[in-house]
Every structure is written in structure tokens, then in C-alpha cells.
Amino acid sequence: MLLIKLHLLFVLLSGFGFFMRGIGHITGKSWVQRKSVRILPHIIDTGLLITAIALLVTLEISPLTDWVLAKIIALVVYIVLGVFAFRIAKTPARKGFFWLAALAVFAYMFAVAKTHLVLPWLAAVVAN
Numbered sequence: 001m002l003l004i005k006l007h008l009l010f011v012l013l014s015g016f017g018f019f020m021r022g023i024g025h026i027t028g029k030s031w032v033q034r035k036s037v038r039i040l041p042h043i044i045d046t047g048l049l050i051t052a053i054a055l056l057v058t059l060e061i062s063p064l065t066d067w068v069l070a071k072i073i074a075l076v077v078y079i080v081l082g083v084f085a086f087r088i089a090k091t092p093a094r095k096g097f098f099w100l101a102a103l104a105v106f107a108y109m110f111a112v113a114k115t116h117l118v119l120p121w122l123a124a125v126v127a128n
Helices: 002-026 035-058 066-088 092-115 120-127
Strands: none
Touching: 002 035, 002 066, 002 092, 066 092, 092 120
């Protein structure tokens, strides 16, 4: 389904962009302050959100489904950690801590999407 592929493309672009901006912020690179670097993530994340909603509607999945709700809650945590990493934290160590925590939440959201389990690490246990 094209919509799923488009959504996955936005996921990958968003994750890669966040990863690269984190490196830039932690190492104090000036390019992270460029207008395009600050605006592009919002465009990508808007596409990501639109395709997510379109998938929920198209596939008739309730946002209150346990695994979807887990992803929504994790998304809020991811955003908060990103704000701390890129705006609030002042030292490279603190920026790095929040950035790594946000990346862990991003990985969790990806795993939940792949397994449709709130605790995706149990997928291997369930499969056996």
C-alpha cells in the first residue's frame, strides 16, 4: 500500500533528521541554526502525522487501540525529550542525555508499529 510506504518514508526522514540535528546540537555546529534546518523537520513531521491519521482512517484503526495509544503517548514523551535536548539543556552532556533518551523512545515507537504490541520486546517471546 502506497500510504504505508509514504508513512515509512516520513518516519525514516524524521528519525534521520532528528539524529543528525542531535549531533549538530551536541557538538555546537552552527548549521543547526539555519532556517531550513529548523523548518524542514516541521514539514516532514506534518507529513508523518497526516499519513498516520490517513492510515488510521483507511485501515479503520481506533486511536484508542492499545498499541496506537502507546505510540501516541510515546510521541508526546519523544517531543518533550527533543525540546529538552535542543532548547532547554545547556551542556553537551545534558543535550546528549535527552537526545539519546529521545532516540530510545523513537526506537520504541518503531518497534510498536512493527509488532502492534505495547511491549514489543515480548514479540520474540510470543513467537516462540
